[in-house]
Amino acid sequence: MEQRNILDIIGVGVGPFNLGLAALLEKTECTYMCFEQKPQFNWHPGMLLEGTTLQVPFMADMVTTVDPTSPYSFLNYLHENKRLYQFYFFEKFQIPRNEYNHYCQWVANRLRGLKFSSEVTNITLHTEEDTYYEVTVQHEESVKTHYSRHIVMGIGTKPIFPKDFQSMYSDQLYHSAHYKMKREQTLKAKSITVVGSGQSAAEIVYDLLQQQQDQKYELSWYTRSKGFYPMEYSKLGLEHFSPDYTRYFYHLEPEKKQQVLQNQALLYKGISVQTINDIYELLYERTIGGEKTPIKIQALTELSNIERKEDGQRLTLYQYEQGVYQQTISDVVILATGYQSSLPSFLEGMKQYVKFDDQGQLExxxxxxxxTTVDGASLFIQNGELHTHGVGAPDLGLGAYRNAAIINQIAGKEVYKLYKRNIFQQFGF
Incomplete structure (x- = not known):
């Protein structure tokens, strides 16, 4: 049999979680490579708006919660970029989103095992004399094969765009994920509608309100939710984003997990209090002296249909408590309809080995x-375990902890010390 260079780990995707994995692996003897189809690291580029911040403290970086001495910490990034005193006087836990992206790029540029412009197209499992994965990667103009004992999937989530409207996707109808790229053209419109009640929708509305007096467009904001509510951000509420709560949630029955998740939307889907205040204060300022409210804001309202007409896009809206339909015209419609994980196509060759639950989700x-049905080669997942591990799955603050748990298993020893008790409250008996 030909001699093959079998790595310990191949990471698929280089978002914040697999970037953190690579940073933490630098302290080990594990061999690894991480592949990303994009040409460089860029975290939600369509929402890197000036004035926006992370919704978690700066300690939710690649490494700090499990290795505060790491050279890849955010504080060391500040030190290396001669910004430590400026940050000290900045006196904020939530850092600018643009700076978080720049920090991640700084980390990525220092890691040898990351390969960009490299798309994983297929993964198969060898089980004959040895157990390992064969990974096919499209590197720009060439196709290469790599081998690994373990796979860590960190491919992230994709924007949710209603199927009924997908064929209409354009500069006039698009997902909030692409707002910054389409912003200049959007500001030229006569009327703009934003749909959704999460943080992205609110940030876009606030940005549009700030430009409205110069651009003179009509602005509307609708959501099918019951209101434009703040995200839960009390200190005891935040303890749901802890290893302790993840452990508690994991051991609930599957049916109970679904019920719990349905009632936890405001833990991760609402709007920050600061953003709500910014919008309200701007509206208050703009309506001094009896001036007309510069935006139509309405909850309890579903977007049921869109038709492209000569004078714009005709929206059919349904206020479901009143049971009333209404139509309006808007030049541009921005759907801030969230993100979801999905089973990647490169796992097609693995389906015979992978176990699924009754809902077709990964076990x-x-x-x-x-x-899986085999031993000796592991397939780990990052931010695809909401249904099994709870609301902390997409949270940046739990990324380093999850990576440390994965690394300790692969290394077969405690490379990173993890604590069983991290919070003040307990969630069960």
Whole structure:
């Protein structure tokens, strides 16, 4: 049999979570490569608006919660970029979103095992004399094969765009994920409608309100939610984003997990209090002296249909408590309809080995390993375990902890010390 260079780990995707994995792996003897189809690291580029911040403290970086001495910490990034005193006087826990992206790029540029412009197209499992993965990667103009004992999927989530409107996607109808790229053209419109009640929708509305007096467009903001509510951000509420709560949630029955998740939307889907205040204060300022409110804001309202007409896009809106339909015209419609994870096509060759639950979702063990029918080669997942591990799955603050748990398993020893008790409250008996 030909001699093959089998790595310990191949990471698929280089978002914040697999970037953190690579940073933490630098302290180990594990061999690794991480592949990303994009040409460089760029975190939600369509929402890197000036004045926006992370919704988690700066300690939710690649490494700090499990290794505060790491050279890849945010504080060391500030030190290396001669910004430590400026940050000290900045006196804020939530850092600018643009700076978080720049920090991630700084980390990425220092890691040898990252390969950009490299798309994983297929993964197969070898089980004959040895157990390992064969990974096919499209590197720009060439196709190469790599081998690994373990796979860590960190491909992130994709924008949710209603199927009924997908064929209409354009500069006039698009997802909030592309707002910054389409912003200049959007500001030229006569009327703009934003749909959604999460943080992205609110940030776009606030940005549009700030430009409205110069551009003179009509502005509308609708959501099917019951209101434009703030995200839960009390200190005890934040303890849901802890290893302790993840452990508690994992051991609930599957049916109970679904019920719990349905009632936890405001833990991660609402709007920050600061953004709500910014919008309200701007509206208050603009309506002094009896001036007309510069925006139509309405909850309890579903966007049921869109038709492209000569004078714009005709929206059919349904206020479901009143049971009333209404139509309006808007030049541009921005759908801030969230994100979701999906099973990547490169796993097609693995379906015979992977276990799925009754809802067709991946079965995942408590240590983030996808359950399979084979032993000796592990398939781990990052930010695809909401249904098994709860609301902390997409949270940046739990990324380093999850990576440490994965690394400890692969290394077969405690490379990073993890604590069983991290918070003040307990969630069960």
């Amino acid at each position: 995942i063990d408590e240590q983030y390993k996808v359950k």
